[in-house]
Amino acid sequence: MELSAKYNPSETEDKWYAYWLEHKFFHSEPDGREPYTIVIPPPNVTGILHMGHVLNNTLNDVLVRKARMDGKNACWVPGTDHASIATENKVVAKLRAEGIEKENLTREEFLKYAWEWKEKHGGIILSQLRKLGASCDWDRTKFTMDPELSEAVINTFVYFYKKGYIYRGIRMVNWDPVGHTAVSDEEVVHRDTVSKFYHLRYFISDGNGNPTDKYIIIATTRPETIMADAAVCINPEDERYHWLKGKKVLIPLINKEIPIIEDSYVEMGFGTGCLKVTPAHDVNDYEIGIRHNLPVVDIIDDHGRLNEKAQILVGEDRFDARHKIEGMLREAGNLEKLEDYTSPVGYSERTNAVIEPRLSMQWFLKMDALAKEALESVESGKVKLIPDKYRNTYRHWMENVKDWCISRQLWWGQRIPAYYLPDGRFVVESTPEAALEAAKKINPDITAADLKQDEDVLDTWFSSWLWPISVFDPEKPGHPEHRPNADLAYYYPTSDLVTGPDILFFWVARMIMAGNEFMKDIPFRNVYLTGIVRDKLGRKMSKTLGNSPDPLDLIDKYGADAVRLGMLLCSSAGNDILYDEAQIEQGRNFCNKIWNAYRLVSGWKTDDDAVQPQASAVAVRWFGNKLSLVLGQVEDHFSKFRISDALMTIYKFFWDDFCSWYLEAVKPAYNTGIDRATYAATTGYFEALLKMIHPVMPFITEELWQAMEPRMAGETIMLQRYPTAGECDNTLIGDFENACEAVAGVRNIRQQKNISPKEPLTLKVRTGFPEWTVPVIEKLANVNVVIAEFSGEKASGVTFMVKTHEMFVPLTGLVNAEEEMAKLLSVIEYQEKFLESVRKKLSNEKFVNGAPEKVVAMERKKEADSIAKIEAARASLKALKGE
RNA sequence: GGGAGCAUAGCUCAGUUGGUUCAGAGCGUCUGCCUUACAAGCAGAGGGUCGGGGGUUCGACUCCCUCUGCUCCCACCA
Numbered sequence: 014m015e016l017s018a019k020y021n022p023s024e025t026e027d028k029w030y031a032y033w034l035e036h037k038f039f040h041s042e043p044d045g046r047e048p049y050t051i052v053i054p055p056p057n058v059t060g061i062l063h064m065g066h067v068l069n070n071t072l073n074d075v076l077v078r079k080a081r082m083d084g085k086n087a088c089w090v091p092g093t094d095h096a097s098i099a100t101e102n103k104v105v106a107k108l109r110a111e112g113i114e115k116e117n118l119t120r121e122e123f124l125k126y127a128w129e130w131k132e133k134h135g136g137i138i139l140s141q142l143r144k145l146g147a148s149c150d151w152d153r154t155k156f157t158m159d160p161e162l163s164e165a166v167i168n169t170f171v172y173f174y175k176k177g178y179i180y181r182g183i184r185m186v187n188w189d190p191v192g193h194t195a196v197s198d199e200e201v202v203h204r205d206t207v208s209k210f211y212h213l214r215y216f217i218s219d220g221n222g223n224p225t226d227k228y229i230i231i232a233t234t235r236p237e238t239i240m241a242d243a244a245v246c247i248n249p250e251d252e253r254y255h256w257l258k259g260k261k262v263l264i265p266l267i268n269k270e271i272p273i274i275e276d277s278y279v280e281m282g283f284g285t286g287c288l289k290v291t292p293a294h295d296v297n298d299y300e301i302g303i304r305h306n307l308p309v310v311d312i313i314d315d316h317g318r319l320n321e322k323a324q325i326l327v328g329e330d331r332f333d334a335r336h337k338i339e340g341m342l343r344e345a346g347n348l349e350k351l352e353d354y355t356s357p358v359g360y361s362e363r364t365n366a367v368i369e370p371r372l373s374m375q376w377f378l379k380m381d382a383l384a385k386e387a388l389e390s391v392e393s394g395k396v397k398l399i400p401d402k403y404r405n406t407y408r409h410w411m412e413n414v415k416d417w418c419i420s421r422q423l424w425w426g427q428r429i430p431a432y433y434l435p436d437g438r439f440v441v442e443s444t445p446e447a448a449l450e451a452a453k454k455i456n457p458d459i460t461a462a463d464l465k466q467d468e469d470v471l472d473t474w475f476s477s478w479l480w481p482i483s484v485f486d487p488e489k490p491g492h493p494e495h496r497p498n499a500d501l502a503y504y505y506p507t508s509d510l511v512t513g514p515d516i517l518f519f520w521v522a523r524m525i526m527a528g529n530e531f532m533k534d535i536p537f538r539n540v541y542l543t544g545i546v547r548d549k550l551g552r553k554m555s556k557t558l559g560n561s562p563d564p565l566d567l568i569d570k571y572g573a574d575a576v577r578l579g580m581l582l583c584s585s586a587g588n589d590i591l592y593d594e595a596q597i598e599q600g601r602n603f604c605n606k607i608w609n610a611y612r613l614v615s616g617w618k619t620d621d622d623a624v625q626p627q628a629s630a631v632a633v634r635w636f637g638n639k640l641s642l643v644l645g646q647v648e649d650h651f652s653k654f655r656i657s658d659a660l661m662t663i664y665k666f667f668w669d670d671f672c673s674w675y676l677e678a679v680k681p682a683y684n685t686g687i688d689r690a691t692y693a694a695t696t697g698y699f700e701a702l703l704k705m706i707h708p709v710m711p712f713i714t715e716e717l718w719q720a721m722e723p724r725m726a727g728e729t730i731m732l733q734r735y736p737t738a739g740e741c742d743n744t745l746i747g748d749f750e751n752a753c754e755a756v757a758g759v760r761n762i763r764q765q766k767n768i769s770p771k772e773p774l775t776l777k778v779r780t781g782f783p784e785w786t787v788p789v790i791e792k793l794a795n796v797n798v799v800i801a802e803f804s805g806e807k808a809s810g811v812t813f814m815v816k817t818h819e820m821f822v823p824l825t826g827l828v829n830a831e832e833e834m835a836k837l838l839s840v841i842e843y844q845e846k847f848l849e850s851v852r853k854k855l856s857n858e859k860f861v862n863g864a865p866e867k868v869v870a871m872e873r874k875k876e877a878d879s880i881a882k883i884e885a886a887r888a889s890l891k892a893l894k895g896e
Numbered sequence: 897g898g899g900a901g902c903a904u905a906g907c908u909c910a911g912u913u914g915g916u917u918c919a920g921a922g923c924g925u926c927u928g929c930c931u932u933a934c935a936a937g938c939a940g941a942g943g944g945u946c947g948g949g950g951g952u953u954c955g956a957c958u959c960c961c962u963c964u965g966c967u968c969c970c971a972c973c974a
Contacts, residue, residue: 018934185972203971210974233974246974279974288974297972356973370972405900406969413970514968549907551967582922583908589967591908595923602936609934616933658910661922676933683932757940764928764940771931816917847917859954868915868955875917 016615020608022572025716030143032715036727039148041088043503049080049087050507052481053149054520055094058156059103059134062141064546064554064592065513067564068584071577072511072543074147075656078708080508081148082735088504089148090484091139092155095131097426097473098192098363104130104425120424120468127425144565146573146711148731153484157476158427161487166427166476167443168491169527170419174441178379179419181431185299186418188371190317190331191364194422195375197472198415199519201368203357210354211236211339212285214347215245215262218270224263229254230349232284234356235294236342237334239264240323242271243298243307244290249275251286265347266338267324274305296370309372315422317369331369376420376429376469383526384414390525390535399541399654400587403514410518419472426470433465443491478523481507481536490531510537513545514587541654544589546580551591567597574710575600581660581709603664604713607706610672611717613680614695620686627788629691632678635749635786636698639670641741647705648738663705671702674753678789696721701736752786754815759794759822762811766827770795777803777821796822807892812885817878819885830893837886837893844886848879 033039041048051073056066073089081087104127105115115123135156142149155162173179186195213231216224231245242264247254257273264271278301279288292302293311302309312323317331325341326334342348359368388411390396391404398404420429432448433439438455442448445461452459476483479490485505486498506528512521521540528536546554554561567576578600584590643666650659679695681687700721707714707730718730759776768774776796787798803810803821810823811833854860855872 016933019936203973206973208973231974235973278972284974286974290974295972295974297974300972354973357971358973367973402901409899409970585909588909593908593923596908598936599923602934605934605936609937611933613933653912655910655912658921661910665921672933673938680933761940767928769931770929770939854954857954861954863954864915871916878917 016608016612018609018612020572020604020713022574022604022712023569026144026146026568026573026712029712029715030146033148033729033731034151036729037152038729038731039089039150040152041086041150043499044086046084046086048504048508049077049083049085050090050504051077051088051509051511052090052484052507053092054510054512054516055092055155055157055477055480056138057096057099058093058131058136058138059096059100060093060138062138062145062564064561064564064580065543066138066142067145067576068543068546068580068590069511069513070142070145070147071580072541072584072656074145074577074711075581075708076509076511076541077148078711078731079651079735081731082704082708082733084734087148088150088153090153090155091142091147091149091151092153092480092484093135093139093157094473094477095156095158095426097421097423097470098189098194098196100131101127101423101425102192102364123424141565144568144573146577148711155484157473157480159487162476162479162483163427164443165479165483165487165490166471167430169475169479169531170427170430170471170491171441171443172491173378178382179376179441180379181374181376183372183374184377184418185296185370185372186375187359187361188315188369188373189361189364189366190313190315190369191366192361192423193315195371195373195418195420196361196363196368197418197474200362201359202362203359205355206358207353207355208234208358209339210234210284210352211342212349212352213239213265213289213342214349215265215287215289217257218261218263220261222263222268222270224268229257229262229287230285231287231289233289234354235291235335236338237319237326237331238291238294238312239289239338240267240269240319240325241291241293241310241312242269242289243292243302243310244272244274244305246274246276246279246288246290246301247286248277248279248281250277251279251281253281253286265342266345274301274307276301276304293372294370299370299372311372313369313371317366375418376431377416378419378475380414380416383530384411384522386529387411387522387525390529396525396535396537397539399539402587403517403542406514407517407522411522417472419475420467420469421472422468423470426473427476429467429469429471431467433467434459435463439467474519474523477520478527479531481505481510481524481528482531490527505532506535507537509539509541511541511543514542515545517542539654542587544584544587546592547589549591549593551589554592562592562594567594571597571601572604572712574604574713578603578660578664578709581657584657586654586656603668604710606668606672607703607710607713607717610667610676611699611720613676614699615720617681617687617692617695619689619692621689623686623688625688625690626679626792628792629679629688631749631786631789632675633691633694635745636670636675637694638741638745639666639749640698640701640736641739642743642746643670644705644736644738645741660709663702663709667702667706671698674793677793704730704733704736707731748783748786749789751783751815751818752790755790755818755820756794758813758815758820759790759796762813762822762824766811766824768824768827773797775799775823777801777823778818779803782815782818804888804892807889808895812889814882814885817881834890834893837890840886841883841890844879844883848876848883851876851879 077087077089108126187201189196211233214228215231216228219225245262247257260273261270290298290301290307292299292307292309294313310322312319313331314320319326319329319334321327326337361368388408391398391407430443431439431441434452434456440448440451442451448464449461452464482489486501488495489501524536528534548554548560552558552560575597579597582596643662646662647659679691703714703718715730763770774796776798778798778800780800791798809825810821810828812819812821851872861869
């Protein structure tokens with residue numbers, strides 16, 4: 014077979030993925046083996062693959078494939094998340110583009126559109142993951158709104174309600190005026206935002222609602238809310254304003270009379286020291302309002318517009334209103350001055366709308382008991398966070414957690430199973446039938462038609478926190494006494510979870526809570542937290558910046574293996590990765606390197622009569638030992654989740670040790686056959702290497718493994734056992750490294766003296782050098798090695814050191830004595846300084862007595878080595894001088 | 897405002913209880929090569945007072961203090 018000089022991924026990737034699917038290699042069923050389980054962080058059902066997904070799912074896949082090759086029963090459960098607010102927004106936007114407003118639709122009509130959208134776009138991302146090579150058990154694909162998973166969510170709600178953890182109440186919540194829903198504290202991101210600080214004059218009332226000529230100045234960033242003011246507050250200690258006590262002031266423009274109150278919350282040094290209190294639209298003001306029994310005037314509606322209670326600017330958007338009221342206040346003489354002002358403003362994570370603090374009736378889940386236990390799970394080490402530094406963050410959050418607002422004013426999601434009686438009382442049951450039964454206990458006359466179900470749906474995270482349980486057994490959550498389920502018993506707890514730190518609290522912490530509550534066990538043992546993918550300037554990838562490449566384009570251009578390697582190359586756990594297309598190119602180059610190594614080996618013809626050359630025998634012996642050494646290192650890296658280290662170790666082993674040294678050492682001369690022993694060893698090593706690389710680069714390794722020799726139908730590299738480390742002789746490996754250094758030394762001389770690699774040279778070494786490696790040196794350096802003394806002839810050649818072994822290349826007529834002497838002098842100078850520092854240490858009694866014996870012995874060896882080097886250099890110098 | 901973390905080669909980062917000749921890797925750079933697997937390649941080379949200062953120690957990239965610079969998280973938008 015004639016192979017092209019370049020690897021072509023597009024010809025192989027789809028073929029092998031189809032082959033893997035056809036033979037159901039990804040599918041897992043419980044059996045006697047040790048399970049290895051990962052649940053996918055479910056991407057949004059309508060999402061498309063971005064670079065963050067690529068990083069995350071590549072890591073997942075590497076872990077799963079490695080575990081599978083280690084003989085474990087590996088199961089990676091895929092699925093998608095209904096992402097209520099994000100998806101509902103997309104559907105609303107799409108309908109709007111078609112001229113349909115959500116407000117004009119019934120809940121049922123809207124949900125029909127939403128499901129259509131989901132059917133059309135849902136799962137695109139899952140098919141994109143296939144392109145990446147993800148070895149998910151697709152037969153187990155789940156969606157958080159699958160009927161049985163939704164049922165689990167409802168049962169969970171009922172469970173916690175009956176346990177007394179869920180309550181309903183009017184609270185100040187984070188209102189998203191674009192999504193028209195409350196969002197949890199965790200879904201609000203604060204960003205410093207430039208705005209204006211408005212200094213407003215509030216005139217003192219004469220007692221009859223008329224302004225006097227006296228006024229106070231109040232600084233606010235939100236002049237559009239003044240109509241909702243319930244009071245003006247001063248600090249009781251603030252002598253500047255004692256004259257105000259008991260007085261009333263008038264709200265500008267609407268001339269509404271409000272009292273002056275005193276509360277130590279007000280900081281005298283901030284602003285003007287006078288605070289307008291707007292209980293309906295500010296969390297702190299709300300607290301003050303409660304303390305002082307102030308009325309709550311809510312002047313902003315669901316959409317962020319002023320309502321009729323505002324009296325003026327009714328129907329205007331809050332930001333338009335802010336702009337307009339500025340002019341009105343100026344005209345009315347109430348605007349003292351304007352300042353630029355930067356302050357943190359809360360934005361909705363999903364819609365990027367400025368959050369409006371707003372009072373509303375919501376459902377909450379009590380968190381204290383759940384958080385306490387979830388904190389313990391991590392503190393005790395039962396759940397390990399990787400990297401460990403996130404434990405601090407985790408602890409801080411768990412110790413300061415507030416109750417979780419779980420209701421959302423949306424339609425796309427699991428509807429809250431609370432049913433209201435006409436008198437306003439309600440029952441919470443998992444089905445309408447059960448609700449009716451419960452309602453009849455309150456009022457026997459109630460009929461099904463009288464019961465009205467709550468309009469809200471549950472926060473998406475209220476379903477995804479069940480994910481590690483519900484993908485295996487949706488009946489379990491909320492049913493502590495439920496019947497056993499073989500899948501859940503086998504796969505739970507899952508092994509590792511790979512996800513981003515941005516959802517440590519949203520998702521990870523809450524899964525731990527749900528696991529503890531329903532399984533009395535943690536949901537996973539290790540949480541590997543990836544970094545955020547940034548561009549090479551360190552900016553987050555975003556649509557608006559346009560700095561995020563489409564992973565599918567990259568896969569088309571470079572191949573999935575290259576993309577996978579590129580993403581993993583410099584991604585250590587918890588560190589952001591700076592994406593640079595050059596890394597993907599490096600991945601592609603590595604594919605090409607593997608491909609060409611295969612081209613070389615596959616072109617060899619075995620010759621039964623050929624005797625194994627000595628150089629080959631040496632190389633085979635060395636490489637076997639090195640393989641063991643490297644496998645040990647790789648295993649160690651994997652066990653510590655140092656994926657990029659494992660990868661780099663394998664990368665260098667293949668490129669440097671295998672290609673540059675081993676293959677060059679055993680490569681037969683042109684048009685010459687290769688002996689059987691060397692060929693067998695080489696293909697064995699190559700196969701081991703392909704297996705080592707497979708978890709990271711599944712496609713090319715399958716392609717070459719299949720091509721190496723005829724395979725049975727249904728055979729695959731992905732189910733081969735990962736090679737394991739055997740014994741390794743470190744002395745032998747060290748000897749070979751010395752040989753490599755000797756080769757490099759000769760090559761260096763060739764370059765400096767401009768001697769062609771084709772011109773044979775002589776290399777003289779003294780006895781003591783490990784002679785067994787000589788054949789390799791001779792072959793790779795194109796030298797004739799002579800073991801002999803050479804002190805007398807140093808002037809007519811070049812010497813160099815390999816460790817403490819002095820080597821000599823006779824080069825009559827090519828030696829520049831001045832240059833050589835200068836080199837030697839600098840060596841002597843360096844070594845003398847070094848020797849001095851070593852001797853200083855050794856003459857220090859505290860060191861000799863205090864340091865471990867091993868360390869002292871090492872210092873003595875340094876001393877001896879240094880002396881040897883100095884002596885050798887001096888001898889050479891003497892020879893050059895002709896002494 | 898509170899908390900956490902980071903600072904090592906031009907770039908991205910390792911450096912695992914303070915002690916192997918420990919100052920490293922990859923990429924990039926420079927030099928020489930179209931050598932019959934690979935120029936997406938081969939061979940060789942250069943490059944850092946480990947952010948500044950102080951301390952502990954026989955010994956500090958590693959531990960402590962301090963300064964400077966950066967990042968992230970949390971936090972009620974006067």
